[in-house]
Amino acid sequence: MSRLFPAPLLSLSLFVLWLLLNLSVSAGNLLLAAVLGILAPLLMAPLRPQHAHVRRPRVIVKLIGRVGLDVILSNLEVARGVLRAGKRPPRSAFVHIPLALREPHGLATLSMITTVVPGTVWSELALDRSVLLLHVFDLEDEAAFIKHFKDTYERPLMEIFQ
Structure with a gap:
């Protein structure tokens, strides 16, 4: 599951943001929001930095x-x-x-x-x-x-x- 959603919070945020920006929950917008929410984090995963390890x-x-x-x-x-x-x-x-x-x-x-x-x-x-x-x-x-x-x-x- 983490392969499909490397950043689940980002995927969810993009999905919701797309719907909010378009002010519509039509089938087309739901499909575009889902595609954006899945593909954008997948394509950007190599650009994400390593996780920071906070010591103190x-x-x-x-x-x-x-x-x-x-x-x-x-x-x-x-x-x-x-x-x-x-x-x-x-x-x-x-x-x-x-x-x-x-x-x-x-x-x-x-x-x-x-x-x-x-x-x-x-x-x-x-x-x-x-x-x-x-x-x-x-x-x-x-x-x-x-x-x-x-x-x-x-x-x-x-x-x-x-």
């Missing part, structure tokens, strides 16, 4: 709180940097951050975190996943920033995923 779920709660706080503080810092740009322009820079995190789900989560936190942009990841190139809006001390980034984001993600 409590660390997730702490990380979410920390990211939320960093979003607020970074918004204030970026706003302050923009407002004082005439007096002192921001010292933006690209920073190479060595990574110990290699797990794909952890790296994907790290990329989302850097996207959400204002003032940082994920620029490039080395092919061997050993170094992250990050653009920082206003950088005072590169070594302190790297230490903060690794302690605040990478270490908890390693606890969660590795």
Whole structure:
């Protein structure tokens, strides 16, 4: 049965979504919804990533709180940097951050975190996943920033995923 429905929840969701979008439960729409619900997950199964193995779920709660706080503080810092740009322009820079995190789900989560936190942009990841190139809006001390980034984001993600 799992061969026909590799993602049963996705199949059901696609079936229901098709019917809702068409606002009809005619025989033709039921057939199309069933075909979509069966074929789409089958065709997309090779694209699905491996299942993530979460090791320490409590660390997730702490990380979410920390990211939320960093979003607020970074918004204030970026706003302050923009407002004082005439007096002192921001010292933006690209920073190479060595990574110990290699797990794909952890790296994907790290990329989302850097996207959400204002003032940082994920620029490039080395092919061997050993170094992250990050653009920082206003950088005072590169070594302190790297230490903060690794302690605040990478270490908890390693606890969660590795």
